[in-house]
Amino acid sequence: MADKFVYCFGRGSAEGNADMKNLLGGKGANLAEMTNLGVPVPAGFTISTEVCKLYYDNNRQYPGHLWDEVLENLKKVETAMGHKFGDQNNPLLVSVRSGARISMPGMMDTVLNLGLNDDTIQGVIKQSGNERFAYDSYRRFVQMYGDVVLGVGHDKFEKLLEAKKESRQAKSDTDLDARALKELVKEYKQLVAKETGSQFPDDPFEQLRKAIGAVFESWDTERAVTYRKIHNIPGHWGTAVNVQSMVFGNLGNDSGTGVAFTRDPSNGNKIFFGEYLLNAQGEDVVAGTRTPQPINKAQKKDNGGVSLEESMPEVYNELVGVYQNLEKHYKEMQDIEFTIQQGTLYLLQTRTGKRTAASAVKIAVDMVKEGLIDKKTAIMRVSPAQLDQLLHPTIDPKASVKAVAKGLPASPGAAVGRVVFSAEHAVLEAEMGHAVILVRNETSPEDIAGMYAAKGILTARGGMTSHAAVVARGMGKCCVAGCGAIRVSEEEKIFTVGDQVVKEGDFITLNGTTGQVILGKVALVQPELSGDFGILMEWVDEFKTLKVRTNADLPADAAIARKFGAEGIGLCRTEHMFFGEERLPIVQQMILADNKEARLEALAKLLPFQRGDFYGIFKAMAGLPVTIRHLDPPLHEFLPNREELIEKITEIKVTLKYISDEKEINRLKSQLHEHENLLHKVQSLHEFNPMLGHRGCRLGITYPEIYDMQTQAIIEAACQLAQEGQVVEPEIMIPLVGTVEELKTTKAAAIKVAESVMAKQGIKIKYSIGTMIEVPRAALTADAIAKEAEFFSFGTNDLTQMTFGFSRDDAGVFLPGYVEKGLLPEDPFVALDQVGVGLLVQMAVAKGRAVNPALKIGICGEHGGEPSSVEFCHRSGLNYVSCSPYRVPIARLAAAQARIKEKASVKQELD
């Protein structure tokens, strides 16, 4: 243990640096770093974390010479700043703050303006020429100190403040004059004396000693201990204490304060960008009571005013030097805060600046060009989640927006359009060239055409992986789902939200990125993929090893995904093809067939449609692998709604009791008969839990002819393409396999059909057969299954449903509450649950590869486009992820980042 406890910084040199976070805490180390860089930082010193350790190890005793060291360093600060602590003419005021290795917000409040008393205030009044400011600072100091150091409740001070305002008929704090504030200081001190039994300490040195002690004590409060427990922070780390001189930007017109970015955060342009106010404190900028001025002439165009560049050219030049220095040092765009005290520039803080997605991309690419950072660093600088902004229209940031309701941000982007309540209507309106928003209680596969026609989708029910959400994301279409605040009456063609009624044809705007629902039209900004985006994505591909495919059911979607860099199709859902206007009746005919012959007849009619679909997809993806999943949903999804049939039948039955027109009676009777027959079939296919019902390969085993037709269509389409000289690798994927025997049976059937088609056509194409791993049992028995499968594709939507026992259509009732109460860190349908579901994934990978090292493994659940899940997939050794077209770039970036992180951690281990 060192015998040095206090580390000074100021006037261009510091005893610490950024690498000494363990000893000086994060804040202390950074203040030292800035100082060493030659950045003008208000002088101060840091009492090391070792003191905290010694304090607790030695029965709450400080090391003997600590106070001497503090006094010694205080002297250095006085020299550096040209003020004297406790001096009544030229007083030095300081702030006292805690600072652990990593930031622990809320652990201990800051004490500002320490050093004030009835004597030193005179010096402040004299130097500032502003008595009110001086007493306001004094009153704030007593309140803060009383609360934080002496433990007198904040609310007790506030009560006195309120009483004072009342007695002076002051509306806000700022209406209180210097006299009132002076009285308040007195009253505050009386309060402290009453509450603590001791006088408020007037001696600045006593103030300082006690404040330092309070910080160290705060390390052991229940609040802090709990916080550390939650965040796994060891108690023996301890906290440092930072004592820093106060500077004021409101000491006259040679003073001021401002904030600036080293580059323009809205577009990333390499322009120094910021605002400032003369004779003001930081809070004045924030409060908005005065309009800040542009920092330099370049920004003056619109808003006039006098820039800092003009008002204080020397200070401005110094600031330019500082920001360039900082950006070069941190190799990152910085967000800085500065104060000018009587012509002297001080930097109070520098940190990484927040930015829009577009500027993040531009800055990263520019910095590589400038030689500031390498490609890897550039890739790590762009957040994949943020990238979404670049790919969809967004609400114009300049528009003023008032949302009337908020649902789940189910599919990003924004959309404006007239409200429609049915898929048919959506199609009609779209054909007339109108932009429409489809509003439904929930969507079902029958609504696909309408969803495709609409600009956006709004549903009252359903979660992040409800039908509406999944399909909308697949289409890259804006969607707000599960918006419980709206009541939709599809019958009356209205929806209400609170008292407001929205009728069909009214305009609304949706923000699928935030979940906001806005009445009326709001201006949108169209996405623009800059050249920088392309450059960054090229670099991404240099690093990533995980392939990125897309989930696409239509040639158009496949083409978009390919444009976004998709390396194949990981999931083509054949069922979406069954809902076309010409097809649904044939599908229903197939389902209602009483015997195999009738079913085969209907299937023969479907074959050319399916072949055409696959041909289109294959053509769009020529040269790349395409995974086609055999029919998955239960058959009743293709039949009319059960409740509606019951309603219709009851309606006819009751009507028949009352009418006498024979012709009408006959008409109704024959209708009734038809409905009843249909209902009988619907009832017989009805399931209590369709999620766990007769679907996936269970259908293919009960009705092998359905899968046979699909295999035939796939292989015929691939052969056709081969004849045209284009190569495609169809991968036939069997859904919902839970036992190896299911795969064996369906695989044998598929091979038989495929070989027969190829023999007939005299063409050999490469194809493979694999399975979804989406039933927990498949993951548990992956070793057996891998012997029969050429590839695995994790269907993590269903796997999540079954592993948690959550129905994604129903979980909306309790899942948001779970996340809110901390029962789950995140919605497991959004970010893969790595602990539970992830364990099954890892088991399946290990078991599968153990018996079949050549096994190709991917994921085609919604998680394939979510960054943390993509990283998990990379770590778990998957070959590819597959996601909706608009998430392909996000997945690519996440994959590259995962690879870079992994390499870094391997390097760290080797170092």
Added chain:
Amino acid sequence: MADKFVYCFGRGSAEGNADMKNLLGGKGANLAEMTNLGVPVPAGFTISTEVCKLYYDNNRQYPGHLWDEVLENLKKVETAMGHKFGDQNNPLLVSVRSGARISMPGMMDTVLNLGLNDDTIQGVIKQSGNERFAYDSYRRFVQMYGDVVLGVGHDKFEKLLEAKKESRQAKSDTDLDARALKELVKEYKQLVAKETGSQFPDDPFEQLRKAIGAVFESWDTERAVTYRKIHNIPGHWGTAVNVQSMVFGNLGNDSGTGVAFTRDPSNGNKIFFGEYLLNAQGEDVVAGTRTPQPINKAQKKDNGGVSLEESMPEVYNELVGVYQNLEKHYKEMQDIEFTIQQGTLYLLQTRTGKRTAASAVKIAVDMVKEGLIDKKTAIMRVSPAQLDQLLHPTIDPKASVKAVAKGLPASPGAAVGRVVFSAEHAVLEAEMGHAVILVRNETSPEDIAGMYAAKGILTARGGMTSHAAVVARGMGKCCVAGCGAIRVSEEEKIFTVGDQVVKEGDFITLNGTTGQVILGKVALVQPELSGDFGILMEWVDEFKTLKVRTNADLPADAAIARKFGAEGIGLCRTEHMFFGEERLPIVQQMILADNKEARLEALAKLLPFQRGDFYGIFKAMAGLPVTIRHLDPPLHEFLPNREELIEKITEIKVTLKYISDEKEINRLKSQLHEHENLLHKVQSLHEFNPMLGHRGCRLGITYPEIYDMQTQAIIEAACQLAQEGQVVEPEIMIPLVGTVEELKTTKAAAIKVAESVMAKQGIKIKYSIGTMIEVPRAALTADAIAKEAEFFSFGTNDLTQMTFGFSRDDAGVFLPGYVEKGLLPEDPFVALDQVGVGLLVQMAVAKGRAVNPALKIGICGEHGGEPSSVEFCHRSGLNYVSCSPYRVPIARLAAAQARIKEKASVKQELD
């Protein structure tokens, strides 16, 4: 490899024995064993399996001296039997059969009467004095040999036989006289010559050589290879060939044949029990053309006749010696076949005799008393599955029964009663003292009272773990479920099966053990638990280490289970208590409550009911642990049916269009309003997949007040009992936990309530809090969960549903087909899927115990009473299984057997 290939047996000594199965095959070794025991067995010899191996290893060549060895041994057989092979005066006839290590039925047919030709037949005619018999034997031999050895299709012979019968106007084979049969032999031989191009071999030695060759060849047929693949029998095992002299029981009145059991198989009494026929062959006994006679005087009471004891006292006495010898040797009740050829007794076969459950128990207990076997062996001798027969009424075996339909054997036993179609009606009829069978499409929790009132339950839909099945088993009530052949119209109060219509009030009989549905009344036999049963169960408890608890929701069930030896309650489902007539309205009031206050008000009314329930259960189980599960099902289960509400509303709406009576209009309008409000709530609680919905602890987290009320009721009831001086250990079980946070939250709430109740009452009781493991994620993260749980209870019903992704209410559509097609070895809702679901169980046990070695672990799914699953639970280290009351003895026996098997296998490993 030995240079001895043929092993002789006969005349009291054999070269082989029972331990030489690998070399001689099962049949050969057993024939040798019997011979060595001094049992008179027709002499013969076995050609070893090594010959088979050599044959295939050496390009289908036999070892050089094989035939010499065969001839040598044939001589020994001639000597032993006093006949000569191929001799025309005193011919020896033999049978040739295959015989592998383990029986492979259907691999190769037997050739009987080998050695017959136009010369030797004369000897047979002379010795038997029965020309027709001789030619019938001859014609059978040619047919059998032609088919099996020469490969001429069986049907071709049959055609000739049919033609012969037609030409002679014979109705059956027996109507053909010796001449016709003689002609047939000739025609058969012509057929063979035509089909094979060679004459039928008349030389007995050629016949024998070819027959032996055919047996060895049969080892390599496609049929045999497939069979071995399916049953994992290595190809290199090979088969042996048994050549044995034929004996005939129809050579006059000093000959005969019979079958006998060493004890009475119907009741286990120690009485030699059997039947015989003079001057007859085995097939005459089977064909039933003549009535067999009792074997001894003791059996003569009813059916007169002359017993073997009387007709051939010496032979009978010899037979008695033989059977006693056999039973003593095999230490098991034997089922023997014998033939008497001209005064000489031959044993043809001995094997373990089949028996009823009652006799299995009696024989096992008796044999221990007789010192024949030890207790362990006795326990292993009774099949747990069979035990079920002892605990329920069964259909009188004497009754002639014709089933009209067959459903799933959902709950064992039999029941007779009048058909009713509603639970209310069942209750009314039962109150009037009528026995009723409740017939429904499917049952729901609202039907509980009616199910309780009925003698048996029949449903058209649902599987082995449908509501009807589970509840019926819990009540020990006969149930046939998922009987697809019946169409139930609850409205019209009829069900139809084919053309037959069964009306309310008609009698039917159900056999829940087989799934049979029988029209009318059938006589039943009531179960009787003998003293032997009690003795066996006492021994069982000496061996088993796995505890057996029961699933019981009512004090009466708990009492029955305790009588059956239950060591506590492993699952008390509180929801069944919510359906009582007085309670359901309060439960609905609670669910429909718009706010917490209203909900609390309803819960306060439920509290005394629940407390009373628990008090009753605790009292019945005083001294034992009782696990009570907090509310599990989704709330909509307690509300009216959605479809019915829709129907009612539509009905009123349409009616309102047509009527004009104002009073009626007002009445209907107010009704409509009420229904619509209710429907609104029902719709809002409606779930697409209720299995995966808002249920279990998810409810307890959304509405903590429900679980709080239940905890309060549990602890108050336990305190009350404690005050009365009785001890109970309540175990509070949280259902459907998937994350440790869920358990933490609900556990903290339960502790708070429990401590507050105990503080209030001034009583301390011991209670514990644990969780179901029924969600796959709970098993996967059992290490985290075990830190918070005092016990785990595997809910293998739900765990099976989620691990397979099978809804047990819907799987009936495809699951039977899966088992039929071999995609699954068994219904996983009946026998635990050890490969998949079992892996999760074992992971959870290992992970749970790793962090919490004191963790108590049980199972409370339906599998807890299924023998193979109980064995799995024992092997997996569980502390207890819990099952429905009537399965407690079965589980106890299975647990003891599991323990004994385990010890045996450990011993084997150590040996």
